[in-house]
Amino acid sequence: MDIWQLLRIEAMEQSQAEPYLASFLYATVLSHPSLERSLAFHLANKLANMTLLSTQLFSLFSETFSADTSIQVTMREDMKAFRERDPACTSYVHGMLNYKGFLACQAHRVSHRLWRQDRTGLALALQNRISEVFQVDIHPGAQVGKGMFLDHATGVVVGETATIGDNVSILHHVTLGGTGNRCMDRHPKVGNGVLIGAGATLLGPIKVGDGAKIGACTLVLIDVPCYCTAVGVPARIIRNTAAAVTPPPPCDFPGQSMDHTSEILDYVI
Amino acid sequence: MDIWQLLRIEAMEQSQAEPYLASFLYATVLSHPSLERSLAFHLANKLANMTLLSTQLFSLFSETFSADTSIQVTMREDMKAFRERDPACTSYVHGMLNYKGFLACQAHRVSHRLWRQDRTGLALALQNRISEVFQVDIHPGAQVGKGMFLDHATGVVVGETATIGDNVSILHHVTLGGTGNRCMDRHPKVGNGVLIGAGATLLGPIKVGDGAKIGACTLVLIDVPCYCTAVGVPARIIRNTAAAVTPPPPCDFPGQSMDHTSEILDYVI
């Protein structure tokens, strides 16, 4: 069954079980004809303020979502990501309505599209509202792959020239930052299936290979090869020699399995 | 004198000294018959948005606060906590109206009660608003003892199966997080009187004993025994052999004394 249909069934069940939420669920989900419209409505109400009206934002989001089919695809991949990777997430509707990371990411995809259309002023204004409301500060220029899962999300910062691959999971307080005040390529490039733990800080135009893992509280200033783990301040690399020989399938990448600790615990002892 | 009476006196004095605040103080404190009503009103206005109306939230909070006597007790213990432990807090009314940590904690106690009543949808919606407005992300399932002091509070994350004892003090950017994507017990258990410094990250179902201290910026992946201090990335344990023989009285626990540095400074040298 399609995610939108599942989500509507969940919303219907919750609206019957919880009268306090029924009006909220009708307004945000059940009264809309599509996931795109529902999400445009929800984001517009979240991000509106006295000088950026919800009606303006609703136009912007619903037009972008209906015009850009790749956003329609990534939106659903991002929903699968939180549903499969977060054991605390028990329904699509919960994540879609309540996860700051998911909402920030979808709004970023709109600001990124504006950025590529040279509508930089609007893209930056949107970035500001996302940062204020969700505390997720992703520059509109940053490229983010599908299947992105931003867990908790508070305090995430991603710089202008950063790129993030598919099926990456990033915890809260993570920084993909720059070094210095020069206007060139200055932010990290993160591969597919990477997992970045809470509080990790990656600085400079370094490369993090596919299937790599960055431990919590790690400060990364150097490249991290594929399938390796980086831990410590500053980071040292724990090499995964087996994986170097026989690369794991993408579904076993840490960005999907969310296994935060195994090698890190080794390092602890 | 009762905290509510003290708080009203403080509010009355401030309303006379500062005309700009008088209407705010009357609306939030002086026009209410009890601490429960005042706090319900204040939280409802803070957490309301276009789709969760303040009137709905006010009903929810005022009914919960009047129905649950244990919340009435912990509310007051939490107020004593910020008043006694924070030298920058010079009145009850200041902390009650302005401390994001206090407000987030009281709203969490309501979401936790909803969670235990199987009203999970509403509990999670509330968690989301607390996270957006106060940047404090405590899962409704987490158990939090009385006398909790969340200082500054921005960026605190507490997972579903975490438990926190009585008289604990937690600084900003602290994570009590999980490891992996399995649905079992996966978050830290924190004892009584524990102090957790700014930016500390505790991952996995580890135990932090009574009277323990976690240094700022520490990454804790292992158990921390009673009265001990954990510092470093990853943490190593500084044992308190004297305390192991003669345990200190709870009032000298670091969660109460807020002594962030003594053993940590030893470790520095």
Added chain:
Amino acid sequence: MDIWQLLRIEAMEQSQAEPYLASFLYATVLSHPSLERSLAFHLANKLANMTLLSTQLFSLFSETFSADTSIQVTMREDMKAFRERDPACTSYVHGMLNYKGFLACQAHRVSHRLWRQDRTGLALALQNRISEVFQVDIHPGAQVGKGMFLDHATGVVVGETATIGDNVSILHHVTLGGTGNRCMDRHPKVGNGVLIGAGATLLGPIKVGDGAKIGACTLVLIDVPCYCTAVGVPARIIRNTAAAVTPPPPCDFPGQSMDHTSEILDYVI
């Protein structure tokens, strides 16, 4: 040309290029006679909520900005700071409207003035709103020099007795915190031209000398001499022997150059 004139030209150009932003730019910039009025208007709308009305805040900000000429000067120095030091900032109007760090800093200057006038209740209420809206928690008692650049800004915490010199740059998640619950001088003193990297935590009444640099994720519990770099958890000091002999000119201080990595990378190897 004066910053206000430049900013108006930028706003006019953007309003013509982007119809979605035109009403926002007119309301916040183009309809105002001065930078002070424009900023007062913008801050009032950002910080207002149901119990602190925008009209009240607008009065407060516009009166303070017109009465205090030193705030008028520092406001412009802070604008030069983000314009010169942030390669992602391509116009004054973008930074002035969208940078949480800039907005939080200007609102802090108002709360600091109130604090010095013994209007502590209003100062603290303002601190709370700044912390909720911008996630920047600067105690009204803290002294902040001119040319301050708070980049990204989410999660910054600065305590009551902290002082910060001129032309300092501070990244997100930085803490200038206290140790313990005693009411004396208990927070860091930061000199001129200092650069403090993302996630750095400075605790206690330590001194950070002019031109010093604090690496990202560093925990600083000891003094940092002039022109030196502190890295690690806890920090160790990398001395700059050349600079000790021939101090660099202030324009080469890291707070201005934003050079986050040079010595830190040495330390990595």
Added chain:
Amino acid sequence: MDIWQLLRIEAMEQSQAEPYLASFLYATVLSHPSLERSLAFHLANKLANMTLLSTQLFSLFSETFSADTSIQVTMREDMKAFRERDPACTSYVHGMLNYKGFLACQAHRVSHRLWRQDRTGLALALQNRISEVFQVDIHPGAQVGKGMFLDHATGVVVGETATIGDNVSILHHVTLGGTGNRCMDRHPKVGNGVLIGAGATLLGPIKVGDGAKIGACTLVLIDVPCYCTAVGVPARIIRNTAAAVTPPPPCDFPGQSMDHTSEILDYVI
């Protein structure tokens, strides 16, 4: 079946038939445990503004409605009135949510109760909001019987010393006004079952007897006996000699039958 149960069934049916209204119906009707709570919620949201918060008004209305059993009775009688007398009203839920006259009347009953408790300031503030939002200006001192039907309601004005009996129907633009600036009894006394047509103006402490009818656009400056009709500017009385001998049963009073024209048409010819 009780009106509240009927109204909930109607609301449920409409919420299923019309997705656009579902959230509105859940928020105002279906999430509430009683008619009193539902109406308190709806009135609070209608009458709130920036300086009279919805949470304050919700407290006031819900406490008054639950404390005053006579208001609980008249509320239901007023609902029967619009349901039976207005052919354009096809459901209780429509009238209860949308009729300005019904809503203004219920809010007046609260302001009248405050007036009798000598809380005149709050009573008058409420009168003002009712007048602004519903364009119905009933002085809190005025006494209004049960079964009141204010049709369309725009522009109705009722003075301080006016009294209105049971089962009266009043069209829009009707004035029960005073004459002069002396503080004594100076407004009309209207009996039971009276019908007052659109635009009628009644001035001074005159008496309008039971079962009387006031034609549209009539200016009444003299008493109107029972069962009689007043028409014209100024009014002349059309006597009902049959009714004077054999009074009609109250259920045939014009206030119930809403028969606006019979005698008036006679008068026309």
Added chain:
Amino acid sequence: MDIWQLLRIEAMEQSQAEPYLASFLYATVLSHPSLERSLAFHLANKLANMTLLSTQLFSLFSETFSADTSIQVTMREDMKAFRERDPACTSYVHGMLNYKGFLACQAHRVSHRLWRQDRTGLALALQNRISEVFQVDIHPGAQVGKGMFLDHATGVVVGETATIGDNVSILHHVTLGGTGNRCMDRHPKVGNGVLIGAGATLLGPIKVGDGAKIGACTLVLIDVPCYCTAVGVPARIIRNTAAAVTPPPPCDFPGQSMDHTSEILDYVI
């Protein structure tokens, strides 16, 4: 030139002449691609409240306006009406943004369409908001022709079975009301080119012929033939014998010429 283009030019000129209005004009007119979108936006913001969100109304209005070409035509005819007939109206943009009668009429056209689609609940909810915000109470069932001009508009009431022809002008406080509580055809039928003066009250299923005029403060209970004038309480008919022989062209109908007085003055003497 098309009305939308004229209106944009006017808005552009005003935004340059009056900085206070520029943001308002950009938000409501200049940032929109069509008259339909602009009007949908403006009406949504006017009619929204806490339980009917502006985003919901904006969807409803913009979809209706883009789907129904006859509404697109009448919208423009109504704009010509206020522009040509009201000497106080000096621009399209002024009338389109500020005239309650115009805005109420366009919103009524949407509620009427919903009514004919059997979406009666939403139609009636919309009628209520129009009545609260613009004080114009037109039942969704009423049929209104093109070129309608509602001048001042406060207090206009039009019943369910009323019909109004093309190019009619109606002043404030006018009632097209019913008589009694029976559910049949019970409201006036007004022809083309009719002018109805301020405070006129028309009751019952009477016919008002093409080109007729109803004097201010008139109470009409009988048919009014074509080209005739009705004055008085109750109305008597002033026949226009010349017009009965040689009917005037529609452009000379009083609904277009707005000649309120000629015959009425005769009647005075």
Added chain:
Amino acid sequence: MDIWQLLRIEAMEQSQAEPYLASFLYATVLSHPSLERSLAFHLANKLANMTLLSTQLFSLFSETFSADTSIQVTMREDMKAFRERDPACTSYVHGMLNYKGFLACQAHRVSHRLWRQDRTGLALALQNRISEVFQVDIHPGAQVGKGMFLDHATGVVVGETATIGDNVSILHHVTLGGTGNRCMDRHPKVGNGVLIGAGATLLGPIKVGDGAKIGACTLVLIDVPCYCTAVGVPARIIRNTAAAVTPPPPCDFPGQSMDHTSEILDYVI
């Protein structure tokens, strides 16, 4: 004692007697340094909506009130008018905060000043908001004298070329309207001390002399000499021969005495 001081004393007493109103009274009266600021604040909050922000209106009103000393005088004369002429008005603070007629009149004085400064667009936008919020539709071009009392105020309409003298009292539903669609002088000229009863309609460039009285529901199409009374539809004149010989002092003019009935009752008999 000055009205502002009296009003503050009243507000202070009410804020102590009625906790529900205290925050409202502090926000609107007690936190302001002058009547001008208090009224500017109150009007701004009343008239603001999503596209005309309260901060913008507050600037406009407070600057106008402080720049124009004649408005400062008439504001106080208008307050004396409602206080002396309305027996239902028991305090200045009640009338100043709650009387739609007073608030509409003060806002009109600002729109009139804008009109004379050729800022017609803003003047007309303001007229629209006054008409929506207070249901008082006074064209910005109309001239209104001091000591104006608009009682109840709902539905008052005053045209562009109307003039109103000093110490006039006007009840609700009164129209000073035009006739026809020509752009010349076309509205009534009302002298000093005139009283115009509820529902009266005055059309065309007629003259109403000093001390005249217009009965309720009267339709006036001809001049009304000084000290005379006009009653009926259409009006006939009741001459006051005694006054023609010995004119009464202005303090006995009906606009001050509010004597609605004496001659009218004669006419009735």
